[in-house]
Amino acid sequence: MEKAPAFQRILVKLSGEALLGEEDYGIDPKVIQRMAAELKAVNEAGVEIGIVIGGGNIFRGAGLAASGVDRVTGDHMGMLATVINSLALQDALESVGVTTRVMSAISVRDVCEDYIRRRAVRHLEKKRVVIFAAGIGNPFFTTDSAASLRAIEIGASVMIKATKVDGIYSGDPKKNADAVRYEQISYDEVINRKLAVMDTNAVVLCRDQNMPIRIFNMFRPDALIRLVSGENIGTLVTQ
Numbered sequence: 001m002e003k004a005p006a007f008q009r010i011l012v013k014l015s016g017e018a019l020l021g022e023e024d025y026g027i028d029p030k031v032i033q034r035m036a037a038e039l040k041a042v043n044e045a046g047v048e049i050g051i052v053i054g055g056g057n058i059f060r061g062a063g064l065a066a067s068g069v070d071r072v073t074g075d076h077m078g079m080l081a082t083v084i085n086s087l088a089l090q091d092a093l094e095s096v097g098v099t100t101r102v103m104s105a106i107s108v109r110d111v112c113e114d115y116i117r118r119r120a121v122r123h124l125e126k127k128r129v130v131i132f133a134a135g136i137g138n139p140f141f142t143t144d145s146a147a148s149l150r151a152i153e154i155g156a157s158v159m160i161k162a163t164k165v166d167g168i169y170s171g172d173p174k175k176n177a178d179a180v181r182y183e184q185i186s187y188d189e190v191i192n193r194k195l196a197v198m199d200t201n202a203v204v205l206c207r208d209q210n211m212p213i214r215i216f217n218m219f220r221p222d223a224l225i226r227l228v229s230g231e232n233i234g235t236l237v238t239q
Contacts, residue, residue, distance in 0.1 A: 006230035009048040009124060011151035012039075013144065013161040016056035016085055018218060026057060027088050035218070036092035039129060041225045043098050048124040050154050051131045052147040053089060055081025061139065075139035079106055082143060086133035087111060093129055100129045105137030105146070117153050124154060144202035152209045159211055160227065161198060162218030167235035168197050184236045187213075203237070213237035 014035070021028025043049055058081035064074030086102045093100040101123050102112035113119070115132060123130045135146040144161075151159035168190065171179040187207035191200055197215055206213050216223055216234030227233040 003229060005042075005045050005047045005228045007047055007157040007228055009050070009154065009156045010042075010228065011050040011052065011147060011154065011156040011159045012224070013147035013159065014051060014053045014089075014218070015162070016054035016058065016060075016081065018057075018162060018164070019053075019085060019088070020057045027085070032088060032092045033095075035089070036096050036098070038218075038222070038224045039093060040096050040098050041222075042228050043127065043129055045225065045228065046127075047228050048127065049129045050120070050124060050150060050156060051086075051089070051129065052135075052143055052150055053082055053085045053131065053133070054143040055079070055085055057081075058084060072139045075135075076106075079134040079137070082135060083108060083112065083133045086131040090131055098129055099127070100131060102131045102133055105132070105134040108134075121154055130154075142199040142202065144199035145205065148202040148205040148211065151211055152205070156211070158214050159206060160214045160216065160224075162224075163197070163215060164217065164219060166217040166220065166233075167215050168195055168237070182235050183232065184238065186239060187237055190237055206237070207239070210239065 019027045019031055021031035055078045059077045061075035061078035065071040083104055090100045090102050103115040103120055104112050105115050107114055120130050132150045135141055135143050136149055147159055167181045169179040169181050173179045187203050190203050214234055214236055216227055223233055
């Protein structure tokens, strides 16, 4: 990156499904290594990085509940799936030389640290990438909500959600050729139009704490490094 980054500290929300790549289940090694390479470039540019990752490639609590599993049990299974993904991403990052810590909202001390906000901030200040696992540690809350909460708690400049599309559209671009991409949109418009790019609770939390959200396509080469350098990538959600 030739110029100073636009953000000092960011929170990146990755979906578990993003790790699937060409696989039907689990983690595609090629995808996670490419993600690690992009995150390394951002880290080396001096940006402090927090990450929240979902578990949908392994288990999704709401889906399990729909099939008859107790919702609380299903959500706890989903939290453990995010721990698996977080450890995989930690390994990928450390394989390319990026010091990384996994901090879990539920106690699994044999494999990662417990989440403590002050300790997380200290890791970030030391330029370690911090991966926040297990959502917020409670059932009935999505990892989108966890991403919003952690972004606010660590004082991130922006919460960045990585998706498979390059922003928020007026409709599903795969089904509607006339769907228009928004460069900027308000929190209330996202909620009122039910654009479903994120869990509504997560959007409300960001709105109430004035935390900007940037939606972008993680699968476009160098999109993340371009975004943190100040380019207008994807869609900005703000007041």
